[in-house]
Amino acid sequence: MDKLWAMEVFVRVMECGSLSRAAESLDLANATVTTSLRNLEAHLGATLIQRNSRHLHLTEEGRIFLPHCQEILRSVARAETDVKRQGSDVVGPLRVEAPFAIGQNLLCPALVELTRRHPGLSVSVSLTNDPHNLIERATDVAIRMDRVEDADLVGRPIYEAQYVVCGTPETVGAMRAATPRDLDPARCLGLFAEGNHAPNPWRFAKDGDEAVVNPAGPLSFNNTAALIQAALQDVGLICVLDVFVSDLVKQGQMVELFPDWQTSKRTFHAVTVKSRFAAPKVRAFIDFLLEIFDARRRPSVTTMVAVGPDRRKKKPH
Numbered sequence: 001m002d003k004l005w006a007m008e009v010f011v012r013v014m015e016c017g018s019l020s021r022a023a024e025s026l027d028l029a030n031a032t033v034t035t036s037l038r039n040l041e042a043h044l045g046a047t048l049i050q051r052n053s054r055h056l057h058l059t060e061e062g063r064i065f066l067p068h069c070q071e072i073l074r075s076v077a078r079a080e081t082d083v084k085r086q087g088s089d090v091v092g093p094l095r096v097e098a099p100f101a102i103g104q105n106l107l108c109p110a111l112v113e114l115t116r117r118h119p120g121l122s123v124s125v126s127l128t129n130d131p132h133n134l135i136e137r138a139t140d141v142a143i144r145m146d147r148v149e150d151a152d153l154v155g156r157p158i159y160e161a162q163y164v165v166c167g168t169p170e171t172v173g174a175m176r177a178a179t180p181r182d183l184d185p186a187r188c189l190g191l192f193a194e195g196n197h198a199p200n201p202w203r204f205a206k207d208g209d210e211a212v213v214n215p216a217g218p219l220s221f222n223n224t225a226a227l228i229q230a231a232l233q234d235v236g237l238i239c240v241l242d243v244f245v246s247d248l249v250k251q252g253q254m255v256e257l258f259p260d261w262q263t264s265k266r267t268f269h270a271v272t273v274k275s276r277f278a279a280p281k282v283r284a285f286i287d288f289l290l291e292i293f294d295a296r297r298r299p300s301v302t303t304m305v306a307v308g309p310d311r312r313k314k315k316p317h
Contacts, residue, residue, distance in 0.1 A: 001039050001040070001043055003040075003043070004072070004073075004076065005036070006036050006037075006039060006040040006043075007040070007069040007072060007073060008026075008069075008073060009022065009026065009028075009033055009036040009037065009040075010036075010037060010040060010048060010049075010065075010066070010069055011066065011069050011070055011073060012025060012026060013033065013037065013049065013056065014049075014056070014058065014062075014066060017056060018056065019033050019034060019037075019051070019056075037049065044061070044065070046059070046061040046065075047059050047061065047062075048061055048062035048065060048066075049062055089120065089280060090118040090120065090121055090280045090281050090284045091118070091120030091121060091281065092120070092121070092122065092279075092281055093122045093123075093124065094121055094122065094123045094124070094140050094141070094281045094282070094285060095124050095126070095137070095138060095139045095140045095141075096123060096124065096125045096126070096139070096140065096141050096142070096143075096285070097125075097126045097127075097128065097131070097132060097134070097137070097139050097141075097142040097143070098125065098126075098127055098142065098143040099127070099128070099129050099143065099145065100127045100128070100129055100223065100225075101223065101224035101225060101244065102143055102268070103125060103127040103143075104127070104225050105224065105225055105243075105244050106243065106244075106292055106293070107125065107143070107289075107292070108125060108127075110288075110292050111123055111125070113288075114284075114285070114288050117284075117288075118281075118284060121281055121284075123285075126139070129194060131144065131149060133149075134153065134271070134272070134273050135152070135273055140272065140279070140281070140282050140285075141270055141271065141272055141282055141285055141286065142270075142271045142272075143158075143268055143269070143270060143271070143289075144268070144269045144271045145266050145267070145268055145269075146266055146267055146269075148269065148271050152273060152274055153271050153272065153273060153274065154271065154272055154273075154274050155269035155270070155271045156269060156270045156271075156272075156286060157267050157268070157269055158268050158269065158270050158286070158289050158290055158293055159243060159267070159268040159293035160265055160266075160267045160268075161241040161242055161243045161265060161266050161267070161268065162241070162242050162263055162264070162265045163202070163239050163240065163241055163242070163263040163264055163265075164239070164240065164241075164242045164245065164256050164257075164259075164263065165180070165183075165202065165237055165238070165239045165256070165257045165258055165263075166231070166237065166238060166239075166240075166245055166248075166249065166254045166255060166256045166257060167231055167234075167236065167237040167238065167254065167255060167257070168231065168232060168234050168253065168254060168255070169252070169255050170234050171187070171231070171234050171235075171236060171237060172237070172255045172257060174187075175187060175237065175257075177257065179211065179258070179261075180202070180204040180211040180213055180258055180261060181211050183213050183237070185213060185214055185215060185216040185217070186216050186217060186218075187217055187236040187237055188202070188213060188215035188216065188217050188236055188237050188238075188239070189215060189217040189218075189219050189220060189221075189227055189230055189231060189235060189236045189237065189238050190215035190216075190217065190219075190220030190221075191215075191220065191221060191222070191224065191227055191238070191239070191240065192220055192221070192222050193222065194222060197220070199214070199215040199216075199220045200215075201213065201214050201215075202214075202215065202239045202263075203263065203264060204258065204261040204262065204263060205261065205262045205263075206260065206261045206262060211261075215239075217235070217236040217237075218235065218236070219235055219236070224240050224241070224244055225244075227240060228240065228244065228245065228248070231254070232248075232253065232254075237257070239263075241266060243268075243293060268293065270285075270286045270289055
């Protein structure tokens with residue numbers, strides 16, 4: 001027996017003062033209402049309503065049971081309303097995970113605007129280069145690069161970034177390099193992965209021609225933001241993902257070299273746990289991410305995301 005439904009029938013009968021009117025209001029047959037009441041009384045082992053062809057009267061047990069049923073039904077209605085409101089409004093806590101470089105350079109500075117748009121949203125950001133389990137950490141959205149950990153996650157591509165070589169106008173002018181092969185490794189600052197202090201090589205390709213530069217400058221970091229700050233002090237050239245320096249290039253603080261040479265690319269994904277329904281706060285956050293990243297290099301929604309651990313050496317973020 002559906003106890004909640006039986007309670008609703010019982011309350012409706014007393015509100016309407018008649019089994020037939022209650023049946024009509026619930027769009028049920030009279031016999032269905034009668035059977036529901038009988039089953040409820042049998043379950044309770046007590047008569048709730050004394051009835052004949054013209055009148056209904058609550059028994060003492062019915063007078064005790066009726067207000068409890070009414071309060072339970074009101075509580076259920078309030079719970080349903082709260083859930084539906086939560087399912088339509090951009091409100092509540094939003095837990096986000098992102099790599100350090102993306103968080104420091106792009107995401108965190110922009111979040112003030114997100115909270116201004118949605119005052120009911122409370123955003124918590126965890127910055128880490130070691131991806132955590134989204135379900136265990138109760139994380140709503142994570143930003144991943146190139147792949148997701150397992151098939152229980154869904155990755156939506158939001159940006160395809162490409163490595164670019166750049167430096168301040170003064171540094172670039174002093175280098176006088178026409179091709180990547182002309183670069184002086186001693187003026188190239190390195191970026192290395194966790195646990196590996198050897199800087200990552202810079203790889204270029206153009207019309208079947210390939211070139212590799214191994215940075216050997218005075219500074220190297222495992223952090224993109226630190227690398228950019230060193231380059232802005234004219235220490236040397238750097239090779240980083242375009243999304244981290246595009247504003248500096250537009251402002252003239254940085255100059256990009258060799259734009260006609262191909263370099264490796266990496267795709268950023270907004271990752272969530274598989275679910276039939278995406279909460280409005282999650283949808284709003286992903287839409288906001290798409291605003292942050294340059295839409296001109298946004299990959300196709302059909303881009304496949306790799307699943308499983310990355311067997312290659314970790315790349316710095």
